[in-house]
Amino acid sequence: MSKALQISLLDPADSATLDAAATVLADAFNEPGRYGIERIKEVLAPVEAPFYRRFYIARQGGEVVGAGGIKAADWASNTHVLYLSAVAEQARGRGIARALVQARIDWVRSQYPSGTLLVSTRHRKRFVQFGFQPLGEPEEFGRTLMMLSLDKAARQSPQ
Secondary structure, three states: OOOOEEEEEOOOOOHHHHHHHHHHHHHHHOOOOOOOHHHHHHHOOOEOOOOOEEEEEEEEOOEEEEEEEEEEOOOOOOEEEEEEEEEOHHHOOOOHHHHHHHHHHHHHHHHOOOOEEEEEEOOHHHHHOOOOEEOOOOOHHHOEEEEEEOOHHHOOOOO
16 A cells, blocks of 8 residues: 555545544544534535635545645635644654645635635744745744735745
């Protein structure tokens, strides 16, 4: 079985993959009151435009080792949000999170030629490499709100 990393859109009809993605997210966030497994499974269901929501998964050796969501903000026009992103603890440090970020940036740019992509993250350096700019100083718990312009004139290649 190949150990090559594969990033793909989560198929909600594939219950085994859905369960595996939900487990990766629940284990990473470890906040059962806020991110219980059943709530996460509900959130993993795709929603169509205008307030779309979709999840990408990372597989390595046939195992789901990461997941990450992207959605349209329902509170601002032309605004998209990266959210609920995690990599299984045993798979960290292999570039999986970076590949999940790139897949979601590529998708949103292919669908929306302009607008803004937001993320709240503890991994500021990672997102700067994709061209995100911090919006202020780190917040409580070390998270920073960051923004990427989707406009073609503002695009940068990852460094």
